[in-house]
Amino acid sequence: MIDCPFCKIVSGEITSAKVYEDEEHLAFLDIRPQSPGHTLIIPKKHQRWVWDVPNVGAYFEVVRTVARAMQKAFCEEIHSRIMGEEVPHAHIWLYPAPGRAKGDPRDFERNAKAIRDALEPQ
Template sequence: MDDCIFCKIVKGEIPSKKIYEDDEILAFHDVSPQAPVHFLLIPKKHIRNIMELDTSDTALLGRLLFKAQELAVDLGCGEKGARFVINCKENGGQTVDHLHVHVLGGRPLDWPPG
């Protein structure tokens, strides 16, 4: 998608503070962190949201979530935990139409959020 901010980050057109990258996944720090640890993981493949996954995307989603927990541990959240969030569409609070996982940690997080 030419107008997708996350696709532009994948292409290197917009800078990001990368944490991890491979052929299918990119992880980077959130530009407006809500916790001491706050990063995003995105598939490089443009998928608008979790409701638009295809059967062929199941392995990719599994890798994305596995990498999310692995990076959370690497960034110091292994002992006390973290929050893993996938917002979906307008009512779910999704602000960028590209599937992404927020990982937040490093402090206690209230529920419900906000």
Template sequence: MDDCIFCKIAHGEIPSKKVYEDDKILAFYDLDPKAPVHVLIIPKEHISSAWDITEENSDIVAYIFQKAPQLAKELALEGGFRLVNNCGDNGGQTVKHLHFHMLGGRFMAWPPG
């Protein structure tokens, strides 16, 4: 997508503070952190939201969840972390590119405030 900010970040058109990158995903620090550690994990392929996950592209979600423990270890989140996906306007999704927030570095209360 030409106007997708996360696609531009994934393609290196917009700089980010990268945590991890391979040919499928990119993880980078959120510019407006909600926890001491707040990283966004995105697929490089444009998928608008969880609504758009199909049998053909669902492997990327499994891949992200496989990489999450590795990222958490690299980020020193031994005490635990939270992975969040916001879907749609009512779900709080502000960027229409599938992404997961990895939050940690403090106790995560429930329900979130």
């Protein structure tokens, strides 16, 4: 979709604070975070709804992988929401429980690095 901001993030037309990427999925920080590390996970190929994602199991495995990293980086309580209203591209929100994660929600560089570092094998 030409006017889809998430498709523009995938193509590199819009910059983002990426935390995870594979052939079919991308995770990046939300520009209006609910808490430090608020992340969106999307399929790279435009799908209107999460329910339209062809291999939804693989998609949810990525969501779990990112959520586990966020638990290490911020706090154990990670909230999730399946979204699609505001931006017409399938996406899932993951965000640490507001008030439990320490840090500045708008410190995108530090928050993205914390998640990326937690993704790496220890």
